[in-house]
Amino acid sequence: MKIYLVGGAVRDELLGRPIVERDYVVVGATPAIMIKQGYKQVGKDFPVFLHPETHDEYALARTERKSGQGYGGFICDFEQSITLEQDLFRRDLTVNAIAKANDGQLIDPYHGQDDLNNRILRHVGPAFSEDPLRILRVARFAARYDHLGFTIADSTMKMMENMVSRGELKTLTQERIWLEIEKCLADGAIEHFTTTLDQLGALTDVQPLLIDWNVQERTQLKKLLMRLPHSHPHNKIIQFCLWLYDTPSDKLKALEQTLKIPSRYAVALRDFCEHKACFIPSVSAQQLLTLFDRIDLWRRPERFDLLLEIITFSQYNNPSLIALIKEAAANTRAIDVQAIIAAGFCGAQIKTQLTQQRLSTLKTTFN
Structure with a gap:
């Protein structure tokens, strides 16, 4: 039984990047051996185990053969005789097919180190075309490592183009597509991800709202994202909203249903798309009151x-106006309902009087 560090951890270590998670492949073992040594089995389709102390993932070396269409149509063979080289051959890119032994020795049968040095993302073998999810993964890696000068090998681009033309991406669930998008948002390079998909003719399958993606769109988004700190607590949500800033109101609901995006993304995007027009110098008191009501400021x-944070990093950023709107919001929220009741108003009169006072407060500032 031998254990090797594999995949992203080895790749990023060689690139001098922080290692986020460590995955291991185990050669010469069986599920029974792993369980006896205290590992906890968590995989169903193929044996994956959690280390009893570190909880890192350890997977038995395996091969795969296609048994159906789409991301999950595979039959795995994890016999004890499967070699490390066989396991590495099933991986997507050569840069992800490098293993590291406990003594530090690198096992690199498919020349991943050469491709790292040459800044090339290249598929390992023909089995790449059996998994459409790899199209999104390669686009994501291209975006993540663009600043290091990485490009996709011509042969890999051609293979992905053929997969797209065959409709392979249509077999992916919307949940899987969203997972890759969210990972790309975490990397902070959604504009490059989109451009790669556009070059492959894949935007219709992944994000049909962006089928008119062009150099101007990419340049504008990249410029805006340069101002957005990676450490910002709402980094991913802000990126997402800037990415889809031009979505028509009547398309928002369909987007939420088809892409299955989390509600925090959906609400933020809806607020931004529907109300960004309020952040102009000529905004009226009535427009602001409508905005405050619709987003339930109260x-x-x-x-x-x-919403203010998103506007701050968008093309609608106007610091003085944003500060003024923020002040107006605080002033309208400070209006005391109890004081209205104490003045003798009751029933529906309370709401009417409250609305009038809020509007009057806003007019003092904006009219």
Whole structure:
């Protein structure tokens, strides 16, 4: 039984990047051996085990053969005789097919180190075309490592183009597509991801709202994202909204349903797309009151705060105007309902009077 560090951890170590997670492949073992040594089995389709102390993932060396269409149509063979080289051959890219032994020796049968040095993303073998998810993964890696000068090998681009033309991406679930998009948002290079998919003719399958993607769109988004700190607590949500800033209101609901995006992304995008037009110098008091009502400033001020953050990093950024709107929001929220009741208003009159006072407060600032 031998254990090797594999995949992203080896790749990023060689690139001098921080290692986020460590995955291991185990050669010469069986599920029974792993369990006896205290590992906890978590895989169903193929044996993956968690280390009893570190909880890192350890997978038995395996081969795969296609048994159906799409991401999950594979039959795995994890016999004890499977070699490390066989396991590495099933991986997507040569740079992800490098293993590291406990003594530090690198096992690199498919020349991943050469491709790392030459900044090339290249598929390992013909089995690459059996898994459409790899199209999104390669686009994501190309985006992540673009600043290091990485490009996709021509042969790999051609293979992915053929996969797209055959409709392979249509076999992926929307949940899997969203997972790759969210990972790309975490990397902070969604504009490069989109451009790669556009070059492959894959945007219609992944994000049909961006089928008119062009150099101008990419340049504008990249410029905006350069101002957005990676450490910002809402980094991914802000990127997502800037990415889809031009989505028509009547398309928002369809987007939420088809892409299956989490509600925090959906609400933020809806607020931005529907209300970004309010952040102009000529905005009226009535427009702002409508904005405050629709985003429920009165009960959910954090929703308004997030909208301001998105606007701050968008092409609609106007610091003095944003500060003024923020002040107006605070002033309208400070209006005391109890004081209105104490003044003798009751029933529907309370709401009417509250609205009038809020509007009057806003007019003092904006009219």
